[in-house]
Amino acid sequence: MSKIRILVVDDATFIRDLVKKGLRSYFPGADIEDAADGRKAQQILAHSRFDLILCDWEMPEMSGLELLNWCRIEGALSDVPFIMVTSRSDKENVVQAIQAGVSDYIGKPFSNDQLISKVRKALVKAGKLEASASAPAAPRPAAAPVSESAAALAAAKKNEAKSGAKPMGRGQGHLRLASGNLSCVIKAISLKDALLVVKRTEKLPQVMESAVLDLEQGDNAEIARLNGYLHSVSAFEPKPDSEWLQLNFRFVDADPQKLDYLSRLITANSIGGV
Numbered sequence: 001m002s003k004i005r006i007l008v009v010d011d012a013t014f015i016r017d018l019v020k021k022g023l024r025s026y027f028p029g030a031d032i033e034d035a036a037d038g039r040k041a042q043q044i045l046a047h048s049r050f051d052l053i054l055c056d057w058e059m060p061e062m063s064g065l066e067l068l069n070w071c072r073i074e075g076a077l078s079d080v081p082f083i084m085v086t087s088r089s090d091k092e093n094v095v096q097a098i099q100a101g102v103s104d105y106i107g108k109p110f111s112n113d114q115l116i117s118k119v120r121k122a123l124v125k126a127g128k129l130e131a132s133a134s135a136p137a138a139p140r141p142a143a144a145p146v147s148e149s150a151a152a153l154a155a156a157k158k159n160e161a162k163s164g165a166k167p168m169g170r171g172q173g174h175l176r177l178a179s180g181n182l183s184c185v186i187k188a189i190s191l192k193d194a195l196l197v198v199k200r201t202e203k204l205p206q207v208m209e210s211a212v213l214d215l216e217q218g219d220n221a222e223i224a225r226l227n228g229y230l231h232s233v234s235a236f237e238p239k240p241d242s243e244w245l246q247l248n249f250r251f252v253d254a255d256p257q258k259l260d261y262l263s264r265l266i267t268a269n270s271i272g273g274v
Contacts, residue, residue: 012252038062057086
Protein backbone atom coordinates (compact mmCIF):
# COMPACT_ATOMS: atom_id res chain seq x y z
CA MET A 1 0.00 0.00 0.00
CA SER A 2 1.31 3.44 -0.90
CA LYS A 3 2.20 6.03 1.72
CA ILE A 4 -0.81 7.83 3.22
CA ARG A 5 -0.87 11.58 2.55
CA ILE A 6 -2.84 13.89 4.87
CA LEU A 7 -3.36 17.66 4.78
CA VAL A 8 -4.04 19.44 8.11
CA VAL A 9 -5.65 22.90 7.83
CA ASP A 10 -6.02 25.20 10.86
CA ASP A 11 -5.12 28.83 11.58
CA ALA A 12 -3.78 27.87 15.02
CA THR A 13 -0.20 26.59 14.98
CA PHE A 14 -0.71 24.74 18.27
CA ILE A 15 -3.71 22.81 16.90
CA ARG A 16 -1.86 21.91 13.69
CA ASP A 17 1.11 20.62 15.68
CA LEU A 18 -1.17 18.69 18.05
CA VAL A 19 -2.98 16.99 15.15
CA LYS A 20 0.24 16.19 13.27
CA LYS A 21 1.82 14.71 16.40
CA GLY A 22 -1.22 12.50 16.99
CA LEU A 23 -1.31 11.31 13.39
CA ARG A 24 2.41 10.50 13.28
CA SER A 25 2.14 8.47 16.48
CA TYR A 26 -0.33 6.12 14.75
CA PHE A 27 0.72 6.48 11.11
CA PRO A 28 4.54 6.77 11.41
CA GLY A 29 5.09 6.51 7.65
CA ALA A 30 2.43 9.04 6.65
CA ASP A 31 3.28 12.16 4.65
CA ILE A 32 1.59 15.01 6.55
CA GLU A 33 1.49 18.62 5.34
CA ASP A 34 -0.28 21.61 6.88
CA ALA A 35 -1.76 24.97 5.92
CA ALA A 36 -2.67 28.00 8.05
CA ASP A 37 -5.96 28.75 6.27
CA GLY A 38 -8.26 27.64 3.48
CA ARG A 39 -6.58 29.83 0.85
CA LYS A 40 -3.15 28.30 1.48
CA ALA A 41 -4.71 24.82 1.53
CA GLN A 42 -6.33 25.57 -1.82
CA GLN A 43 -2.91 26.41 -3.29
CA ILE A 44 -1.41 23.17 -1.98
CA LEU A 45 -4.34 21.05 -3.18
CA ALA A 46 -4.10 22.58 -6.66
CA HIS A 47 -0.84 20.71 -7.32
CA SER A 48 -0.70 17.90 -4.73
CA ARG A 49 -2.89 14.86 -4.17
CA PHE A 50 -3.93 13.84 -0.63
CA ASP A 51 -5.78 10.84 0.76
CA LEU A 52 -7.46 12.85 3.53
CA ILE A 53 -8.09 16.48 4.52
CA LEU A 54 -8.49 17.50 8.19
CA CYS A 55 -9.77 21.07 8.31
CA ASP A 56 -10.84 23.69 10.85
CA TRP A 57 -14.08 25.60 10.21
CA GLU A 58 -13.33 29.15 11.38
CA MET A 59 -10.25 30.58 9.65
CA PRO A 60 -9.25 33.91 8.07
CA GLU A 61 -9.03 34.27 4.26
CA MET A 62 -11.14 31.17 3.54
CA SER A 63 -13.22 29.13 6.00
CA GLY A 64 -13.28 25.36 6.21
CA LEU A 65 -16.80 25.29 4.78
CA GLU A 66 -15.68 27.36 1.77
CA LEU A 67 -12.73 25.04 1.22
CA LEU A 68 -15.03 22.01 1.45
CA ASN A 69 -17.41 23.49 -1.14
CA TRP A 70 -14.45 24.20 -3.46
CA CYS A 71 -13.11 20.66 -3.06
CA ARG A 72 -16.45 19.07 -3.87
CA ILE A 73 -16.75 20.90 -7.22
CA GLU A 74 -13.16 20.13 -8.19
CA GLY A 75 -13.07 16.90 -10.17
CA ALA A 76 -9.82 15.61 -8.66
CA LEU A 77 -10.89 16.42 -5.09
CA SER A 78 -14.60 15.60 -5.14
CA ASP A 79 -14.11 12.17 -3.53
CA VAL A 80 -11.25 12.96 -1.13
CA PRO A 81 -12.31 12.32 2.51
CA PHE A 82 -12.80 15.68 4.26
CA ILE A 83 -13.07 15.76 8.07
CA MET A 84 -14.12 19.03 9.72
CA VAL A 85 -12.28 19.70 13.00
CA THR A 86 -14.08 22.48 14.84
CA SER A 87 -15.71 23.79 18.00
CA ARG A 88 -18.94 24.44 16.05
CA SER A 89 -21.24 21.72 17.33
CA ASP A 90 -24.61 23.42 16.70
CA LYS A 91 -27.09 21.33 14.74
CA GLU A 92 -27.40 23.90 11.94
CA ASN A 93 -23.63 23.95 11.44
CA VAL A 94 -23.46 20.17 11.30
CA VAL A 95 -26.27 20.16 8.72
CA GLN A 96 -24.41 22.78 6.65
CA ALA A 97 -21.27 20.65 6.60
CA ILE A 98 -23.21 17.49 5.70
CA GLN A 99 -25.01 19.26 2.85
CA ALA A 100 -21.65 20.48 1.55
CA GLY A 101 -20.35 16.91 1.45
CA VAL A 102 -18.26 16.55 4.62
CA SER A 103 -17.08 12.99 5.31
CA ASP A 104 -16.99 13.26 9.10
CA TYR A 105 -16.81 15.69 11.99
CA ILE A 106 -14.53 16.05 15.04
CA GLY A 107 -15.52 18.48 17.78
CA LYS A 108 -12.91 20.51 19.63
CA PRO A 109 -11.52 19.68 22.05
CA PHE A 110 -10.69 16.09 21.14
CA SER A 111 -8.49 13.31 22.47
CA ASN A 112 -5.84 11.57 20.38
CA ASP A 113 -7.95 8.39 20.37
CA GLN A 114 -10.94 10.29 19.02
CA LEU A 115 -8.81 11.85 16.28
CA ILE A 116 -7.24 8.54 15.21
CA SER A 117 -10.58 6.73 15.30
CA LYS A 118 -12.18 9.25 12.91
CA VAL A 119 -9.16 9.35 10.56
CA ARG A 120 -8.80 5.60 10.47
CA LYS A 121 -12.53 5.15 9.75
CA ALA A 122 -12.37 7.62 6.83
CA LEU A 123 -9.23 6.01 5.35
CA VAL A 124 -10.71 2.50 5.61
CA LYS A 125 -13.92 3.66 3.91
CA ALA A 126 -11.89 5.27 1.12
CA GLY A 127 -9.87 2.08 0.63
CA LYS A 128 -6.62 3.68 1.74
CA LEU A 129 -6.21 1.52 4.86
CA GLU A 130 -7.00 -2.11 5.65
CA ALA A 131 -9.89 -2.55 8.06
CA SER A 132 -7.93 -5.28 9.88
CA ALA A 133 -5.25 -2.79 10.97
CA SER A 134 -5.14 -2.29 14.74
CA ALA A 135 -7.39 0.49 16.00
CA PRO A 136 -7.41 2.47 19.24
CA ALA A 137 -10.01 1.56 21.82
CA ALA A 138 -13.13 3.66 21.56
CA PRO A 139 -12.97 6.42 24.20
CA ARG A 140 -15.68 6.47 26.83
CA PRO A 141 -17.66 9.71 26.79
CA ALA A 142 -17.09 11.77 29.92
CA ALA A 143 -20.13 13.02 31.76
CA ALA A 144 -20.30 16.75 32.28
CA PRO A 145 -20.09 17.66 35.95
CA VAL A 146 -22.76 19.67 37.70
CA SER A 147 -22.31 23.42 37.20
CA GLU A 148 -20.21 25.03 39.93
CA SER A 149 -19.93 28.56 38.52
CA ALA A 150 -21.64 30.33 41.42
CA ALA A 151 -19.57 28.48 44.01
CA ALA A 152 -16.37 29.14 42.06
CA LEU A 153 -17.21 32.84 41.87
CA ALA A 154 -17.75 32.94 45.63
CA ALA A 155 -14.44 31.17 46.22
CA ALA A 156 -12.66 33.59 43.91
CA LYS A 157 -14.07 36.59 45.76
CA LYS A 158 -13.15 35.09 49.14
CA ASN A 159 -9.60 34.37 48.02
CA GLU A 160 -9.15 37.85 46.55
CA ALA A 161 -10.43 39.45 49.74
CA LYS A 162 -7.52 37.78 51.52
CA SER A 163 -4.87 38.48 48.89
CA GLY A 164 -6.02 41.93 47.74
CA ALA A 165 -5.81 40.84 44.08
CA LYS A 166 -7.87 42.86 41.61
CA PRO A 167 -8.70 40.99 38.39
CA MET A 168 -9.33 42.82 35.11
CA GLY A 169 -12.76 41.34 34.65
CA ARG A 170 -15.32 39.01 36.16
CA GLY A 171 -17.71 36.53 34.61
CA GLN A 172 -18.61 32.93 34.00
CA GLY A 173 -17.84 30.54 31.17
CA HIS A 174 -17.71 26.90 30.22
CA LEU A 175 -14.42 25.09 29.60
CA ARG A 176 -14.62 22.08 27.31
CA LEU A 177 -11.84 19.49 27.60
CA ALA A 178 -11.53 16.14 25.85
CA SER A 179 -11.90 14.54 29.29
CA GLY A 180 -15.06 16.43 30.23
CA ASN A 181 -16.66 19.85 30.74
CA LEU A 182 -16.05 22.33 33.55
CA SER A 183 -17.96 25.42 34.57
CA CYS A 184 -15.50 28.21 35.31
CA VAL A 185 -15.08 31.77 36.50
CA ILE A 186 -12.98 34.07 34.33
CA LYS A 187 -10.80 35.85 36.85
CA ALA A 188 -8.82 37.89 34.29
CA ILE A 189 -8.57 38.03 30.51
CA SER A 190 -6.31 39.50 27.80
CA LEU A 191 -5.82 39.05 24.06
CA LYS A 192 -3.40 36.22 24.76
CA ASP A 193 -4.89 34.30 27.65
CA ALA A 194 -7.47 33.98 30.41
CA LEU A 195 -7.11 33.11 34.09
CA LEU A 196 -9.84 30.64 35.03
CA VAL A 197 -11.03 29.22 38.36
CA VAL A 198 -12.62 25.75 38.30
CA LYS A 199 -13.75 23.26 40.94
CA ARG A 200 -11.28 20.43 41.41
CA THR A 201 -12.44 17.06 40.07
CA GLU A 202 -11.08 13.53 40.33
CA LYS A 203 -9.39 13.86 36.95
CA LEU A 204 -7.11 16.90 36.97
CA PRO A 205 -6.76 19.06 33.83
CA GLN A 206 -3.37 18.56 32.17
CA VAL A 207 -0.84 21.18 31.09
CA MET A 208 -0.77 21.49 27.26
CA GLU A 209 -4.22 19.90 27.01
CA SER A 210 -6.29 21.46 24.23
CA ALA A 211 -9.62 23.01 25.23
CA VAL A 212 -12.42 25.34 24.14
CA LEU A 213 -13.69 28.22 26.29
CA ASP A 214 -17.35 29.03 25.64
CA LEU A 215 -18.58 32.54 26.50
CA GLU A 216 -22.00 34.04 25.88
CA GLN A 217 -21.95 37.26 23.88
CA GLY A 218 -24.45 39.81 22.60
CA ASP A 219 -28.14 40.33 23.25
CA ASN A 220 -29.03 37.02 21.61
CA ALA A 221 -26.74 35.07 23.97
CA GLU A 222 -24.66 33.72 21.09
CA ILE A 223 -21.70 31.60 22.12
CA ALA A 224 -18.14 32.76 21.40
CA ARG A 225 -15.91 29.69 21.21
CA LEU A 226 -12.26 30.43 21.96
CA ASN A 227 -9.79 27.66 21.13
CA GLY A 228 -6.64 27.20 23.14
CA TYR A 229 -4.67 25.05 25.56
CA LEU A 230 -3.85 24.91 29.26
CA HIS A 231 -0.52 26.63 29.86
CA SER A 232 -0.50 26.06 33.63
CA VAL A 233 -2.57 24.41 36.36
CA SER A 234 -2.19 25.35 40.03
CA ALA A 235 -4.07 25.34 43.35
CA PHE A 236 -6.24 28.43 43.71
CA GLU A 237 -6.14 28.40 47.50
CA PRO A 238 -2.78 28.39 49.35
CA LYS A 239 -3.06 24.81 50.55
CA PRO A 240 -2.26 21.39 49.00
CA ASP A 241 -5.84 20.12 49.23
CA SER A 242 -7.32 23.21 47.58
CA GLU A 243 -10.90 22.59 46.42
CA TRP A 244 -10.37 25.00 43.51
CA LEU A 245 -7.86 25.13 40.67
CA GLN A 246 -6.51 28.13 38.78
CA LEU A 247 -5.89 27.54 35.07
CA ASN A 248 -3.96 29.71 32.65
CA PHE A 249 -5.75 29.22 29.32
CA ARG A 250 -3.76 30.42 26.27
CA PHE A 251 -5.72 31.37 23.14
CA VAL A 252 -4.60 30.03 19.75
CA ASP A 253 -7.22 31.59 17.45
CA ALA A 254 -6.15 34.01 14.74
CA ASP A 255 -9.75 34.71 13.69
CA PRO A 256 -10.25 38.53 13.48
CA GLN A 257 -13.83 38.26 14.77
CA LYS A 258 -12.72 36.44 17.92
CA LEU A 259 -9.87 38.89 18.51
CA ASP A 260 -12.32 41.77 18.12
CA TYR A 261 -14.63 40.10 20.66
CA LEU A 262 -11.76 39.75 23.13
CA SER A 263 -10.79 43.39 22.58
CA ARG A 264 -14.30 44.53 23.45
CA LEU A 265 -14.29 42.42 26.61
CA ILE A 266 -11.01 43.93 27.75
CA THR A 267 -12.02 47.48 26.85
CA ALA A 268 -15.19 47.12 28.89
CA ASN A 269 -13.00 45.89 31.77
CA SER A 270 -15.84 43.63 32.82
CA ILE A 271 -17.21 40.36 31.52
CA GLY A 272 -20.20 40.10 33.76
CA GLY A 273 -22.54 40.35 30.78
CA VAL A 274 -20.95 37.88 28.39
